[in-house]
Amino acid sequence: MKKIHAFPLLLCALVLTGCGKKEETTAAAPAASSATPTAPAAPAPAVIEITANDSMKFNLTRFEVTAGQDVKVIFTNLGTMPKVAMGHNLIILKKDADVKAYADAAVMAAATEYAPAAKADQVIAHTKLLGPKQSDEITFKAPTEPGEYPFLCSFPAHFLSGMKGVMVVK
Ligand SMILES: [Cu+2]
Known part of the structure; x- marks a missing residue:
């Protein structure tokens, strides 16, 4: 699942790089913060x-x-x-x-x-x-x-x- 998900994110990042660095950092922030809380609370079965x-x-x-x-x-x-x-x-x-x-x-x-x-x-x-x-x-x-x-x-x-x-x- 993660690999499938990462591919469109990578495409977004490439597109955003063309638009400017400010947009790239704001787009990346929500993805990082949503991944953090789930990791320690629920280790993979x-x-x-x-x-x-x-x-x-x-x-x-x-x-x-x-x-x-x-x-x-x-x-x-x-x-x-x-x-x-x-x-x-x-x-x-x-x-x-x-x-x-x-x-x-x-x-x-x-x-x-x-x-x-x-x-x-x-x-x-x-x-x-x-x-x-x-x-x-x-x-x-x-x-x-x-x-x-x-x-x-x-x-x-x-x-x-x-x-x-x-x-x-x-
Ligand atoms: Cu037995």
């Missing part, structure tokens, strides 16, 4: 792509976001095994959450796709449980407190097999 596979691995175990930033996570199960045997989800927990305790509780929560209702207060955001070749998107605001926020796949035994990582808030 972070888009994070995470995949899982039949080997019980995430493609990444760490990603970084900025405090308060809008975050979109696109999560895809690249595997081919049936969901009942090799489903995957992505659950991002609060900073001080006990990940192991969450994973233990999840084993008993098949009815809610391994997202235990009793521990919902520990969760910042989570995807659906995905079968083969399925994808899900979640959007949320990054926490304002910097630190490391654990994430995991809560399908039985997947956390213990290494399906875990951290979201680093800077």
Whole structure:
């Protein structure tokens, strides 16, 4: 979008140069001042792509976001095994959450796709449980407190097999 927008502005500036320097500076001023306030207030959303596979691995175990930033996570199960045997989800927990305790509780929560209702207060955001070749998107605001926020796949035994990582808030 910005590149498309910049081209007509450049043309204007070239035309104005022919008319005189005074007009050029007055024309440039509003554009500069309108760009300034939006930059610090709303950093561009972070888009994070995470995949899982039949080997019980995430493609990444760490990603970084900025405090308060809008975050979109696109999560895809690249595997081919049936969901009942090799489903995957992505659950991002609060900073001080006990990940192991969450994973233990999840084993008993098949009815809610391994997202235990009793521990919902520990969760910042989570995807659906995905079968083969399925994808899900979640959007949320990054926490304002910097630190490391654990994430995991809560399908039985997947956390213990290494399906875990951290979201680093800077
Ligand atoms: Cu998994």
